[in-house]
Amino acid sequence: MNILGIVVEYNPFHLGHLHHLRASQEKTKADITIAVMSGSFLQRGEPALTDKWRRTKMALKNGVDLVIELPYIYSTQKAETFSDGAVSLLDTLGVNKLCFGSESGEIDAFQQTVEKVTEHEHELDLLVKQYVKRGLSYPKAFSEAFDDYYQDSSSNTIDLTKPNNILGYQYVKSIKKRASSIKAYTITREKSGYHEKSLSNKIASATAIRHELIEKGEPIERVEANLPKASTEELLEHMKLIGDFAHWEHYFPLLQYKIMTETSETLCQIYECEEGLEHRLKKYIFQTHSFHHFMEKVKTKRYTWTRLQRLFVHILMNTTKAFMEKYCEPLSPPYIRILGMSTEGRDYLSSIKNSLSIPLITRAMQMEHPVLQRDTLSAQIHALPYIKKYGLTEEIKGIPIQFNKEKNVFTNE
Amino acid sequence: MNILGIVVEYNPFHLGHLHHLRASQEKTKADITIAVMSGSFLQRGEPALTDKWRRTKMALKNGVDLVIELPYIYSTQKAETFSDGAVSLLDTLGVNKLCFGSESGEIDAFQQTVEKVTEHEHELDLLVKQYVKRGLSYPKAFSEAFDDYYQDSSSNTIDLTKPNNILGYQYVKSIKKRASSIKAYTITREKSGYHEKSLSNKIASATAIRHELIEKGEPIERVEANLPKASTEELLEHMKLIGDFAHWEHYFPLLQYKIMTETSETLCQIYECEEGLEHRLKKYIFQTHSFHHFMEKVKTKRYTWTRLQRLFVHILMNTTKAFMEKYCEPLSPPYIRILGMSTEGRDYLSSIKNSLSIPLITRAMQMEHPVLQRDTLSAQIHALPYIKKYGLTEEIKGIPIQFNKEKNVFTNE
Numbered sequence: 111m112n113i114l115g116i117v118v119e120y121n122p123f124h125l126g127h128l129h130h131l132r133a134s135q136e137k138t139k140a141d142i143t144i145a146v147m148s149g150s151f152l153q154r155g156e157p158a159l160t161d162k163w164r165r166t167k168m169a170l171k172n173g174v175d176l177v178i179e180l181p182y183i184y185s186t187q188k189a190e191t192f193s194d195g196a197v198s199l200l201d202t203l204g205v206n207k208l209c210f211g212s213e214s215g216e217i218d219a220f221q222q223t224v225e226k227v228t229e230h231e232h233e234l235d236l237l238v239k240q241y242v243k244r245g246l247s248y249p250k251a252f253s254e255a256f257d258d259y260y261q262d263s264s265s266n267t268i269d270l271t272k273p274n275n276i277l278g279y280q281y282v283k284s285i286k287k288r289a290s291s292i293k294a295y296t297i298t299r300e301k302s303g304y305h306e307k308s309l310s311n312k313i314a315s316a317t318a319i320r321h322e323l324i325e326k327g328e329p330i331e332r333v334e335a336n337l338p339k340a341s342t343e344e345l346l347e348h349m350k351l352i353g354d355f356a357h358w359e360h361y362f363p364l365l366q367y368k369i370m371t372e373t374s375e376t377l378c379q380i381y382e383c384e385e386g387l388e389h390r391l392k393k394y395i396f397q398t399h400s401f402h403h404f405m406e407k408v409k410t411k412r413y414t415w416t417r418l419q420r421l422f423v424h425i426l427m428n429t430t431k432a433f434m435e436k437y438c439e440p441l442s443p444p445y446i447r448i449l450g451m452s453t454e455g456r457d458y459l460s461s462i463k464n465s466l467s468i469p470l471i472t473r474a475m476q477m478e479h480p481v482l483q484r485d486t487l488s489a490q491i492h493a494l495p496y497i498k499k500y501g502l503t504e505e506i507k508g509i510p511i512q513f514n515k516e517k518n519v520f521t522n523e
Numbered sequence: 524m525n526i527l528g529i530v531v532e533y534n535p536f537h538l539g540h541l542h543h544l545r546a547s548q549e550k551t552k553a554d555i556t557i558a559v560m561s562g563s564f565l566q567r568g569e570p571a572l573t574d575k576w577r578r579t580k581m582a583l584k585n586g587v588d589l590v591i592e593l594p595y596i597y598s599t600q601k602a603e604t605f606s607d608g609a610v611s612l613l614d615t616l617g618v619n620k621l622c623f624g625s626e627s628g629e630i631d632a633f634q635q636t637v638e639k640v641t642e643h644e645h646e647l648d649l650l651v652k653q654y655v656k657r658g659l660s661y662p663k664a665f666s667e668a669f670d671d672y673y674q675d676s677s678s679n680t681i682d683l684t685k686p687n688n689i690l691g692y693q694y695v696k697s698i699k700k701r702a703s704s705i706k707a708y709t710i711t712r713e714k715s716g717y718h719e720k721s722l723s724n725k726i727a728s729a730t731a732i733r734h735e736l737i738e739k740g741e742p743i744e745r746v747e748a749n750l751p752k753a754s755t756e757e758l759l760e761h762m763k764l765i766g767d768f769a770h771w772e773h774y775f776p777l778l779q780y781k782i783m784t785e786t787s788e789t790l791c792q793i794y795e796c797e798e799g800l801e802h803r804l805k806k807y808i809f810q811t812h813s814f815h816h817f818m819e820k821v822k823t824k825r826y827t828w829t830r831l832q833r834l835f836v837h838i839l840m841n842t843t844k845a846f847m848e849k850y851c852e853p854l855s856p857p858y859i860r861i862l863g864m865s866t867e868g869r870d871y872l873s874s875i876k877n878s879l880s881i882p883l884i885t886r887a888m889q890m891e892h893p894v895l896q897r898d899t900l901s902a903q904i905h906a907l908p909y910i911k912k913y914g915l916t917e918e919i920k921g922i923p924i925q926f927n928k929e930k931n932v933f934t935n936e
Contacts, residue, residue: 367780370900396903399915427784490809494776
């Protein structure tokens with residue numbers, strides 16, 4: 111049986127995602143497709159534009175069989191931890207094929223790059239550190255170091271400055287770390303760049319779509335051509351209920367309040383607050399009243415936008431270094447949380463559930479685990495700016511969404 | 524020279540305050556009147572309805588010569604600490620007469636009550652503790668204990684269940700504690716009760732006035748008959764600039780966020796969080812989206828509204844027990860912060876400033892002292908819900924307001 115695993119954020123699910131999903135299913139002759147999806151806060155340190163239940167519905171309607179949550183402690187991290195957590199969850203669920211989108215499109219190149227890097231990991235690390243010291247961001251430094259080391263090599267490697275190549279490289283590496291039997295595949299991404307802001311292409315990036323909906327405040331109709339019908343329906347339903355899409359500006363009063371009321375000493379205990387960054391934050395927080403403006407003040411070549419955004423998520427969530435040290439073990443996640451399933455997904459789950467090595471969670475309150483409690487809290491913090499329309503109970507009441515593909519209906523609403 | 528000291532909150536300055544001010548000045552033949560005024564958060568654990576600068580202007584226009592700030596660490600406390608801080612500041616400034624409003628109106632009764640209590644402090648304490656254990660609030664318990672102890676006494680004592688009597692009693696006691704030469708006077712309060720919500724009387728309580736302006740959202744004109752002209756002018760000016768009066772509901776998103784993201788262990792380190800109250804707060808915070816509703820859920824006979832509100836101010840401000848233990852010494856305040864002065868007030872200040880035992884502060888940044896930094900932060904937190912109209916810079920830029928009584932104009936605007 112071909113069990114396809116994919117790693118997604120679906121923020122929101124657009125035509126590029128649909129292309130990736132269909133092509134992956136075709137390439138791997140998938141019987142079942144399992145998506146591990148970031149919950150409330152995403153890898154680039156942003157709140158998801160809708161809650162995870164809405165994004166789960168988009169995934170199911172578009173053809174995913176099983177949606178599971180990538181816990182907050184992995185989802186808001188650098189590519190390596192994000193990937194380790196995601197791949198471990200898929201591996202645990204019996205996935206035997208993993209297919210990711212990439213700029214490169216050649217799986218051999220990924221495999222070879224991983225081989226090379228693991229062979230000379232220590233030497234590369236030293237080179238990377240030198241570049242970081244000179245002021246390069248980590249991905250850029252890694253890419254430069256890699257090129258330096260293998261400049262004379264004629265072999266087939268990938269461009270590690272491209273965001274999807276980085277993630278793909280990490281997925282292949284995570285499979286290797288777990289000594290998993292998962293086979294990796296890759297699909298060339300359709301034209302639009304990851305960070306592209308224009309809608310010119312039908313396959314627009316999620317960034318471009320969010321830019322229209324959030325920064326420009328355009329109605330959903332404006333991006334309808336870039337979305338599968340199911341996504342448009344769900345986004346319209348979301349807007350009808352909540353009236354707004356989540357974005358950082360809505361959380362800024364909380365972030366500002368938090369930074370104002372913590373001492374430098376306590377701020378410094380927050381995960382990813384390094385190198386005296388706390389003083390920089392405390393200095394500028396009193397001089398601003400918007401997230402964007404604050405970012406512009408705080409960021410430097412060294413502290414990239416993404417790195418700062420991830421730190422801000424951890425500040426917002428009050429997640430300490432001590433907590434992460436104790437609980438963030440991405441190669442051995444403590445549970446699998448189901449967000450949604452098709453009839454086929456449910457049957458697959460039934461067939462494997464007795465042999466699972468970790469608990470299967472269907473309700474937030476089912477297990478008292480600090481990592482799960484972080485997921486619950488992250489959903490509640492995510493809902494906080496919209497509390498009057500939404501309450502904080504969705505996350506507590508939430509049970510996996512069930513979907514009947516044939517009839518195209520949710521069966522437990 | 525008669526230097527009159529008064530302890531005020533002016534939230535807002537109303538006709539009752541004007542009556543108290545004039546009568547006190549008359550009774551003590553005051554040459555100079557000094558008011559020590561709570562800054563941003565008040566003794567009952569509430570945000571002041573306007574910032575302190577606006578309330579300083581009301582005080583000056585209505586005839587106060589010198590307005591100084593009662594630091595946050597004293598202003599948001601039970602009557603004893605509040606009083607010790609206020610009286611100490613007045614004493615340091617050379618005040619020789621203190622006049623307070625009370626239900627009793629007889630200064631001898633206050634003196635005798637203080638004498639009696641200090642004589643048998645230990646026995647009374649035991650009685651009070653018994654009553655508290657039985658579920659009475661502290662003021663009620665104290666009053667019961669006092670009555671029990673002196674039930675056969677024919678002497679002249681006061682009713683300590685009345686809020687202004689309690690404060691007056693504490694002022695007299697604070698003077699005694701400091702062995703100060705200040706002479707205490709009292710004025711009978713005009714009819715309206717402290718907590719009275721009706722406007723029936725021209726001398727309405729500040730509670731009644733705030734009720735009209737905030738809960739009922741009435742325009743300022745509705746309470747014009749209960750205010751001196753100067754107050755109406757200043758409140759109108761405030762509304763023109765900010766568009767709203769500060770009240771707890773505006774701060775509730777921050778309080779809710781804070782309680783949600785702290786663990787019970789860290790919440791318990793907040794000042795006045797006692798007896799497992801942290802668990803009660805953590806339990807109910809997820810079930811509500813308004814301050815009033817939260818209060819109704821959390822309060823009990825034992826945890827009175829006022830006590831909880833004060834705790835909430837400390838949670839909002841992230842003020843720990845450790846901080847208060849280290850810095851809250853109300854009998855020896857670390858500085859005097861000037862908020863405003865009349866020409867006469869300024870001259871008086873010039874005449875004494877070389878003999879002052881503690882620093883005179885005219886700008887927030889003048890001194891690096893943790894207590895002063897708390898005052899600055901409390902003003903900034905107070906301004907946070909209105910930041911888009913106001914910024915956080917008022918407190919940093921702020922210098923004492925100067926007022927010319929003869930010409931009825933502010934001279935440094």
